[in-house]
Amino acid sequence: MMIFYALLLFMIIAAIIAVETSNLLSSVICVGAVGFGASLMFLFLRAPDIAITQIVVEVLGLIILIRATISRDLTSISGDREFFGVVVSVAIIAVIFIAGIRVLGDLPGFGGPIFALVSGAASQTYIAQGLELTGAANLVSGVILDFRAYDTLGEAAVLFTCIIGATAILRRKSKKLVGGSDE
């Protein structure tokens, strides 16, 4: 339990530094530190699937961000923050915080999933019969690609649309003007 509080403290400090520093590169690296702390926390919570995905995406995103930061001339931020924006942000955070305090009292304790309280919940069926119904030894794969495969199809469609948009906007030059064939 102690390790979670230590990691949480580390992540909060890194997030505060990422917001407060004026150097863009150190800000990016601090965002990466928050992500690595999150992946360590997933590992200690015994969720290796999410830990692997988190650390891999974090590394790739960090590489992209660092390259984007290094290749710019302006690597530090100066000037004051806008007063109105700060007030609105603080007000929204305060509302969420006050609402969160009321909700947190009703949550079950740490390590006790809320679905375990309900008899006949779907997740209990997945855990009990997942191996014989799907044949997959890794239960997470069994859930995301068999029981909840429709969800994965939506996620894949989102990614596909993002890639189409990105390559359409960022490609070298429009082919239509030249009159060449569509690539």
Added chain:
Amino acid sequence: MNGMTIIVKTVAGWVKILIFLFGVYIVLFGHLTPGGGFAGGVILASSYVLLMLAFGRQYAERNLPLPMASKLDCAGALLFALIAVFGLIIGGSFFVNFLYQHYLPGEAFHLVSAGSIPLSNIAIGLKVGASLFLVILSLSIWGKDTGSDTPVEKGEGT
């Protein structure tokens, strides 16, 4: 433009194969060990990103051309959709695990098991890997074209 120093190039030449193999392992064993299509695909893409950072963009683009990556992306998406439609045709409902239920039950904890789940993992791995490589490649091309007055390769390698 021509990548980093000779030390980085030599090390990257050795390491890229291991990273690629690890990505293939994560994708293929996604139904047995932690990991799966998404994580494995990102690892596959990062092996090509290493190639791009160490040897320069031209080298990576020669290794996996842009139209080829686009085709791989579409092939992964098509394979995943085909698995879903075959489930509808053969099993009677969308995304039903028809291979496991009818044709290839396999043996639990073996590589050939779980029916269509390994196939879906391969499809998603192909899709995610190719598409992330495409994104990074097009981002780097975009930086070259629009920011030609800024020193793009500053602070790299030396």
